Structure formats: structure tokens, C-alpha cells
Amino acid sequence: MSAGQxxxxxxxxxxxxxxxxxxxxxxxxxxxxxxxxxxxxxxRYDLTARFPGLRRVLRSRWTSFILQMLGFALFIPxxxxxxxxxxxxxxxxxxxxxxxxxxxxxxxxxxxxxSRIWCALCPLPSFSxxxxxxxxxxxxxxxxxxxxxxxxxxxxxxxxxxxxFLGLALFSGILTTRPLVxxxxxxxxxxxxxxxxxFFEKRTFCRYLCPVGGFLGLYSNFATLEIRSNPYSDCRGxxxxxxxxxxxxxxxxxxxxxxxxxxxxxxxxMCLECFRTCSLDNMSVRLRPPxxxxxxxxxxxxDESWKAFIMLGAAAIYAATMMGPWGTLKDWANMxxxxxxxTYVSVLALTVLGIVxxxxxxxxxxxxxxxxxxxxxxxxxxxxxxGLVPIGLMAWIAFSFAIxxxxxxxxxKVISDPFGWGWNLFxxxxxxxxxxxxxxxxxxxxxxLLFGFVYSADVIYKLARxxxxxxxxxxxxxxxxxxxxxxxxxxxxxxxVG
Amino acid sequence: xxxxxxxxxxxxxxxxxxIPVAAIAYERxxxxxxxxxxxxxxxxxxxxxxxxxxxxxLLLTARDVTHGFQIGNLVNIxxxxxxxxxEITVSAVDPGTYEINCSNTCGIDHATMRGKIVVEP
Numbered sequence: 221m222s223a224g225q226x227x228x229x230x231x232x233x234x235x236x237x238x239x240x241x242x243x244x245x246x247x248x249x250x251x252x253x254x255x256x257x258x259x260x261x262x263x264r265y266d267l268t269a270r271f272p273g274l275r276r277v278l279r280s281r282w283t284s285f286i287l288q289m290l291g292f293a294l295f296i297p298x299x300x301x302x303x304x305x306x307x308x309x310x311x312x313x314x315x316x317x318x319x320x321x322x323x324x325x326x327x328x329x330x331x332x333x334x335s336r337i338w339c340a341l342c343p344l345p346s347f348s349x350x351x352x353x354x355x356x357x358x359x360x361x362x363x364x365x366x367x368x369x370x371x372x373x374x375x376x377x378x379x380x381x382x383x384x385f386l387g388l389a390l391f392s393g394i395l396t397t398r399p400l401v402x403x404x405x406x407x408x409x410x411x412x413x414x415x416x417x418x419f420f421e422k423r424t425f426c427r428y429l430c431p432v433g434g435f436l437g438l439y440s441n442f443a444t445l446e447i448r449s450n451p452y453s454d455c456r457g458x459x460x461x462x463x464x465x466x467x468x469x470x471x472x473x474x475x476x477x478x479x480x481x482x483x484x485x486x487x488x489x490m491c492l493e494c495f496r497t498c499s500l501d502n503m504s505v506r507l508r509p510p511x512x513x514x515x516x517x518x519x520x521x522x523d524e525s526w527k528a529f530i531m532l533g534a535a536a537i538y539a540a541t542m543m544g545p546w547g548t549l550k551d552w553a554n555m556x557x558x559x560x561x562x563t564y565v566s567v568l569a570l571t572v573l574g575i576v577x578x579x580x581x582x583x584x585x586x587x588x589x590x591x592x593x594x595x596x597x598x599x600x601x602x603x604x605x606x607g608l609v610p611i612g613l614m615a616w617i618a619f620s621f622a623i624x625x626x627x628x629x630x631x632x633k634v635i636s637d638p639f640g641w642g643w644n645l646f647x648x649x650x651x652x653x654x655x656x657x658x659x660x661x662x663x664x665x666x667x668x669l670l671f672g673f674v675y676s677a678d679v680i681y682k683l684a685r686x687x688x689x690x691x692x693x694x695x696x697x698x699x700x701x702x703x704x705x706x707x708x709x710x711x712x713x714x715x716x717v718g
Numbered sequence: 719x720x721x722x723x724x725x726x727x728x729x730x731x732x733x734x735x736x737i738p739v740a741a742i743a744y745e746r747x748x749x750x751x752x753x754x755x756x757x758x759x760x761x762x763x764x765x766x767x768x769x770x771x772x773x774x775x776l777l778l779t780a781r782d783v784t785h786g787f788q789i790g791n792l793v794n795i796x797x798x799x800x801x802x803x804x805e806i807t808v809s810a811v812d813p814g815t816y817e818i819n820c821s822n823t824c825g826i827d828h829a830t831m832r833g834k835i836v837v838e839p
Contacts, residue, residue, distance in 0.1 A: 281722075282722075282726075285726055285729075289729060289730065289733055292730070292733045292734055293733055293737070296733060296734055296737045296738060297737055297738075297741065300737070300738045300741055300742075350730075355723050356723055356726035356727055356730060357722050357723060357726045358722055358723050360723075638741075639741065639745070641745055642752065643744075643745075
């Protein structure tokens with residue numbers, strides 16, 4: 221196939237071809253494999269083929285800019301509110317917008333249904349990107365400003381963001397309640413992104429340093445949306461690979477991915493450059509069953525396993541701190557005393573970095589003993605840890621219900637008085653605190669957790685089969701990790717509704 | 719192509735710079751109209767100045783005991799309790815000087831507790 225040749229229009233629903241299953245890391249998964257016995261792993265629905273207008277929108281360079289501007293339109297007033305607005309958290313836009321509205325939207329809608337769509341809206345790296353590109357929309361010059369150095373090979377993983385996220389998580393007590401602290405954090409991230417861009421290439425900051433990038437990436441493996449080349453066969457024969465090297469009018473993948481062979485959503489920031497570079501119009505947005513990437517046997521690593529442990533452990537500790545009846549724990553997290561805070565920090569770090577992985581490792585070790593077929597422990601441990609993604613995401617969704625339902629009504633108040641200065645822009649400044657859906661919430665939380673448990677158990681079994689290559693040892697090896705999952709689910713159920 | 723960059727730059731500037739500037743400008747305009755008025759034995763401060771044809775919001779705060787706020791026979795707020803400020807809106811039609819007095823017997827010199835609103839043409 222030569223450059224510039226148009227691909228025949230495709231229609232929505234399709235099955236991954238055998239060749240594409242191999243490229244996407246699903247080669248060892250049987251063709252008829254289904255999630256929960258219902259949803260075929262290889263099922264895809266190509267939205268760009270079904271709705272050709274969507275492709276035109278995605279190819280337009282204005283689309284990304286408008287999305288970024290939407291992000292800015294929320295971010296700038298929030299930052300102003302954080303720096304010069306009222307110090308009362310629930311009357312300040314930055315706290316309500318970031319920790320109630322954004323967080324809930326991220327966990328309840330964006331990550332599960334739209335992958336890393338937030339990265340397309342995120343304003344934090346925009347200044348640095350505009351500066352490097354010397355423009356807002358048009359590709360002005362093939363040469364980017366800055367030293368464009370490569371990120372050190374040893375750090376090309378999730379370990380840096382694991383520790384950066386954990387570092388911020390230690391301050392969650394004050395971060396989520398003090399407007400100035402949140403503003404300093406967001407402003408600080410923007411400055412670090414700018415500095416990183418002076419030295420390193422493209423979206424190095426987003427890929428390797430962004431505090432939320434790690435869990436967005438990992439949990440986006442569960443998302444029901446993906447950007448992939450479709451059909452892959454057209455890319456195989458296409459040697460110019462504009463998506464990797466760029467064109468006169470569009471940039472090479474800023475996220476340092478190879479869009480043609482990309483197997484997982486982890487590092488796809490949905491910037492849409494691949495739509496603009498592809499002379500074959502071969503990029504697509506596809507629907508898929510949740511968790512399809514978790515089975516992709518490509519680029520797995522312990523860095524991502526630990527991300528799963530950190531997120532799972534942090535969800536439990538946050539639930540206990542913010543929603544539990546233990547006042548002492550709240551005081552520790554809120555830095556009421558140095559000793560208490562150090563205890564909280566130690567417990568959090570020890571739990572997420574040591575206790576959760578050690579417990580999971582013990583159950584995997586038991587499973588390996590039961591399986592009776594020799595497989596490398598590290599490989600089994602790493603592979604099965606991806607099975608914690610569904611339960612981890614569902615725990616965060618259940619957590620987000622408990623943020624949104626009791627506190628969502630603050631949004632109505634702050635849209636009229638975003639800075640706490642006594643404004644009443646839309647006549648809702650005196651809207652009282654009105655928790656909603658509290659009766660429904662426990663049922664939603666339990667249902668969500670049960671779904672997470674069942675889905676995780678299913679994924680763990682599939683991962684065990686992928687690792688062992690046969691059913692019986694896989695089924696035996698999956699039993700202890702599923703017992704671990706049951707324990708985790710019970711713990712969260714107790715924390716949320718017990 | 720160039721028009722696209724210029725348009726995008728203008729949009730970016732409007733959002734990134736315009737929003738904070740507009741917010742602060744609005745706050746200034748708004749804040750000028752909210753005048754904190756303190757009532758305490760036996761004074762009403764500050765002297766209020768406004769233009770004819772405009773209106774102001776007065777935030778009435780009693781500092782010591784319960785007071786009242788009366789402007790001739792135009793406005794009367796009979797009870798302003800310490801710790802519970804009340805906001806009222808006063809519209810000025812005709813220029814002149816209007817006397818304010820406390821309308822809630824607040825102590826021995828209650829009758830001397832006076833203030834002024836000056837409506838300038």
C-alpha cells in the first residue's frame with residue numbers, strides 16, 4: 221500500500237483479526253474468549269467508520285485546541301480562586317472543582333468510558349507545548365524548541381510517577397481542603413512541566429512525571445474506548461509511518477508511542493496527532509469490552525504492578541480516613557500533630573508499598589504451588605497483578621460516590637460565587653448544602669464493588685491461563701488470588717457501608 | 719494559516735488572561751457597591767456617599783448591642799443583632815443629605831446615635 225491511498229470505508233462492529241490480536245498482545249487469548257462469558261474479548265466497534273463526520277472532527281487541529289481551552293476555562297478561575305479566593309474549602313471553586321467535580325468526573329465517566337480523554341483537556345502542559353511548538357495550532361516548524369533530550373532509559377516506566385503520586389498522597393489531608401495548597405500544587409505541576417519541556421522531548425512530563433498520569437494510564441486499560449490503527453494490515457504495508465516521524469502539517473506522536481502497533485491505552489494521551497499524520501486515514505476510535513488491554517501481553521512490568529497496589533491501598537486508607545468514624549486518623553492526616561502525621565505517612569507508605577504487594581505475592585505464591593506447573597514467580601506475580609485493576613477502579617468509583625453525593629451540591633453554590641467574595645452571578649450563591657442520593661449510595665457502592673470483584677476474578681483467571689497456557693493449572697493457580705480479591709472486596713464493603 | 723494562529727492566540731489570551739482580569743474587575747466594581755456599615759454605641763460609621771440614580775448595598779453590622787437602622791421614613795430595619803449582619807439595598811433618587819438614626823433603644827445615649835447618607839448629583 222502506498223502513502224496517500226485511501227482505505228475503504230469500514231462499518232462499525234468488527235472482530236480483531238488473528239494478525240491484529242498478535243500485534244495487540246492478545247495472541248495467546250483464544251479467538252472466542254469472552255469477558256464474564258458475555259463480551260467477546262476481540263469485539264470492537266469502530267466509531268470513526270460508523271460516523272465519518274467524527275473523523276473529520278478528530279483530524280482538525282482545532283479540536284485539540286478547543287479541548288485544551290475548555291480545560292483552561294475551568295482551570296484558570298480555579299487557580300485564581302485558590303490564590304486569592306476565600307480560604308474556606310467548600311466555598312472556593314478550586315476545592316469544589318478539583319476534588320469534587322473533576323475527581324468524580326474522572327473516576328465515574330472519563331477513565332472507564334473514555335480512557336485518557338482528560339489528557340486531551342488537561343491545561344497543565346499546554347504552555348510548555350505551545351512554547352516548544354512556537355505556535356498554538358499550526359505546525360510552524362519541524363524543529364521544536366528545547367533541548368529535546370531523551371528521558372533516561374532506566375526511568376522509562378511508572379516508578380517515578382508511583383513515588384510522585386505517593387508523595388502528593390501523603391499530603392492529601394491538606395491538599396483536598398486548603399485552596400491555597402491545591403493552587404500551589406497545580407501551579408507547581410505547570411512549572412515542572414515547563415522546565416521538563418526545556419530539557420526533554422515532547423510529552424515526557426505527561427508520560428513519565430505527571431502525578432495523575434500513572435493511574436490514568438493503568439486504569440485506562442479498563443476503558444471501553446481505544447484509539448488504534450484499523451485495520452492493522454494497512455499499517456503493516458505502509459513504510460513511511462508518518463504517525464511516528466510526523467508530516468509537514470502534523471507532529472509525530474507526542475506521547476512517544478508507535479500508534480500502529482500500540483497494544484494498550486496506558487500511554488495514549490488522546491492528543492489525536494496520529495489522526496492528522498496518517499495519510500491512509502487509518503486511525504480509528506473504537507468501542508471495546510472493558511479491560512481488553514489488561515490481557516495484552518506487551519510491556520507489562522512491576523512498575524505497573526506497584527501502581528495497582530498503590531492505588532488499591534490508597535483507596536482503602538483514604539476511605540478509612542475520610543469516611544470512617546476514626547477521628548484520630550483524620551487528625552493524623554490533617555497534620556494536627558507531627559507524631560500523628562508521621563504515623564499516618566508511615567502507615568500509608570508501608571501499606572501501599574509493602575503490605576498490599578506482600579499479601580498479594582503470598583496468595584500468588586500459594587496459587588503457583590497449587591498450579592503444579594513450573595512458571596516463573598515474577599512473571600505470574602506481574603501478570604496477575606493486572607487483575608487488580610477492575611477492583612481498584614471500582615473501589616475508587618465507590619469512593620467517588622461518597623465524595624459526589626454528599627458534597628456535589630457545593631458546585632451549585634460556587635458557580636455563583638466562585639471565589640467566596642460574596643458574588644451571586646446566577647442567583648445560587650445561597651444554595652444550601654444539600655446531600656443527595658444518600659439512600660441509594662450504599663447500594664451503588666456494593667454493586668460497584670461486586671462488579672469489580674467478579675470482573676477482577678475473571679481477568680485473573682484469563683491472565684493465569686495466558687501465563688500457564690492451559691486451563692487446569694490456571695484455574696488452580698487463580699484460586700488464592702481470587703480469595704485475596706474476596707478479602708479486598710469485603711474490606712472495601714465494610715469501609716464504605718459497614 | 720496565519721489567521722488560525724492569530725485567532726487561537728486571541729482565544730488563549732482571552733481565556734488565560736481575560737478570565738482573571740474580568741474576575742478582579744468585576745470584584746472591584748461589585749465591592750464598591752457593598753459598603754460595610756458599623757453600628758455601635760453611639761455612632762453609625764462611615765458617612766455614606768453615593769451618586770443620585772445609583773444604588774448601594776449596605777452591610778449592617780452591630781458591634782456591641784442590638785441596634786436599628788432608619789433613614790427618615792424611607793428605610794427602617796428595627797433589629798440588627800450582634801453577630802448577624804444584614805445586607806440591604808438603598809437606591810438614591812434625589813440629591814441631598816439624609817440622616818440615619820438608630821431605631822432600637824440601645825442605651826443611655828441612643829438618641830444621639832446618628833449617621834449620614836450624602837447623595838451627590
